[in-house]
Amino acid sequence: MPQFQTWEEFSLMVEKLYLADPMKAHVVLKHRHSDGSLCIKVTDDLVCLVYRTDQTQDVKKIEKFHSQLMRLMVAKESRSVATETD
Secondary structure, three states, X not given: OOEEOOHHHHHHHHHHXXXXXXXXXXXXXXXXXXXXXXXXXXXXXXXXXXXXXXXXXXXXXXXXXXXHHHHHHHHHHHHHHHHHHX
């Protein structure tokens, strides 16, 4: 399970993983209050990508990236459902 040191590298790999098979992508966010760290894990059950941070600026990047990814997932779901009902 590769753990990335830079946000740019992680976000690029997540994008590739998601675009390869959007239906298998899973995202998990985990916050540890005791040490103030946030961990984001993205997996397709074959590849698991992890990024951990305790920096406020990285937390804001994760929050923005996560919301964009969720919007993309919802949009693809709604389009495929709309296509099936037509």
